[in-house]
Amino acid sequence: MATLKFNGNASTFYTDLKARVDAYFLEHKIDPVGNAKLYVKSAFYVTSFIATYIMLVFFTPSAPFAILLSIMLGLFSAGIGFNVMHDGGHGSYSSSKTMNRIAALTLNLLGGSSFMWNIKHNMLHHTWTNIEGHDDDIAAEPFLRLAPSQKKRFYHRFQHIYFFLIYGMTYVLWIYILDIGKYFRKTIASKENIHLDLKTHIGFWLTKIIYLGIFAVIPIIRLGWVDFFIGYGIFVVTTGIVISIIFQLAHTVEDTSFVDPIATPVLENDWAVHQILTTSNFGSRSKLLSFLTGGLNQQVEHHLFPKISHVHYPELSPIVKATCADHGLVYLEQPTFFAAVVSHIKYLYRMGRE
Numbered sequence: 001m002a003t004l005k006f007n008g009n010a011s012t013f014y015t016d017l018k019a020r021v022d023a024y025f026l027e028h029k030i031d032p033v034g035n036a037k038l039y040v041k042s043a044f045y046v047t048s049f050i051a052t053y054i055m056l057v058f059f060t061p062s063a064p065f066a067i068l069l070s071i072m073l074g075l076f077s078a079g080i081g082f083n084v085m086h087d088g089g090h091g092s093y094s095s096s097k098t099m100n101r102i103a104a105l106t107l108n109l110l111g112g113s114s115f116m117w118n119i120k121h122n123m124l125h126h127t128w129t130n131i132e133g134h135d136d137d138i139a140a141e142p143f144l145r146l147a148p149s150q151k152k153r154f155y156h157r158f159q160h161i162y163f164f165l166i167y168g169m170t171y172v173l174w175i176y177i178l179d180i181g182k183y184f185r186k187t188i189a190s191k192e193n194i195h196l197d198l199k200t201h202i203g204f205w206l207t208k209i210i211y212l213g214i215f216a217v218i219p220i221i222r223l224g225w226v227d228f229f230i231g232y233g234i235f236v237v238t239t240g241i242v243i244s245i246i247f248q249l250a251h252t253v254e255d256t257s258f259v260d261p262i263a264t265p266v267l268e269n270d271w272a273v274h275q276i277l278t279t280s281n282f283g284s285r286s287k288l289l290s291f292l293t294g295g296l297n298q299q300v301e302h303h304l305f306p307k308i309s310h311v312h313y314p315e316l317s318p319i320v321k322a323t324c325a326d327h328g329l330v331y332l333e334q335p336t337f338f339a340a341v342v343s344h345i346k347y348l349y350r351m352g353r354e
């Protein structure tokens with residue numbers, strides 16, 4: 001893998017933006033980490049998830065209600081990932097290191113390794129956004145072609161139709177296949193020879209064993225194989241579709257840029273401008289979207305300030321927008337969630353044919 005470099009460290013855009021954002025927090029005397037609103041929201045998602053699990057496994061209702069609860073379980077698990085785990089992983093959940101660690105570890109409760117996530121998401125995706133071979137979020141080959149530099153196969157011309165099936169598989173594959181592949185290869189995209197100490201080895205396997213116990217062994221004993229497979233299938237497919245769609249809408253839509261690192265080993269821009277070119281918001285004004293997606297509808301702000309909790313993004317958005325305008329940069333956004341989904345489908349269509 002070729003060594004990749006940004007062109008310079010900080011453009012005037014980022015120094016200017018940082019000064020304005022710092023001034024905002026200073027003026028309003030606010031901490032950039034999570035607040036009471038976030039902690040109430042976290043309690044809601046975690047309690048709802050646990051209650052739904054208990055209802056399904058120990059007080060299993062009639063089939064239609066059980067199907068509905070399985071969908072809800074999928075939505076609540078995505079909600080924990082977006083609102084609690086994601087901020088925790090970035091260290092923006094709280095000013096307490098321990099609280100951030102606990103929030104980040106909710107991923108392990110949901111079967112994923114927070115150690116692998118930290119490398120995949122915080123280190124690679126947030127640095128080399130939309131760069132082939134470095135950003136693991138656009139690596140869905142051979143099933144999907146998500147970047148212009150990726151090889152086009154004949155069936156990609158239908159990817160705008162079948163992408164839902166792939167997205168539906170992502171969560172269960174993540175837990176049982178992708179994480180484990182990364183563990184044994186000691187590689188995530190361009191990050192090779194990943195070192196795991198004894199604590200990480202134990203944590204990794206403990207996560208998988210506990211998940212298997214809670215989300216397979218106990219339900220199978222209680223419900224039998226058939227009901228387990230139906231319920232678990234609905235749960236993981238719902239989570240997979242929701243997390244894939246929400247993360248993809250920020251980067252793989254019509255207006256976002258992509259970089260082929262072979263053709264451009266020294267990037268044309270610095271890191272911050274690169275984030276502006278590769279990231280897009282959707283439905284920024286919707287409080288409901290912000291509540292449901294943990295601010296992932298405002299990924300422009302998130303990518304520029306990953307260490308600031310998502311609860312502040314609505315207030316940062318006008319500052320970022322104005323700074324972009326002052327520096328001649330286009331602030332990418334889709335007006336609504338629906339518009340972003342349409343744009344993502346059009347992008348998949350284009351990648352499948354061009």
Ligand SMILES: [Zn+2]
Pocket residue numbers: 086090121126302306
């Ligand atoms: Zn992030």
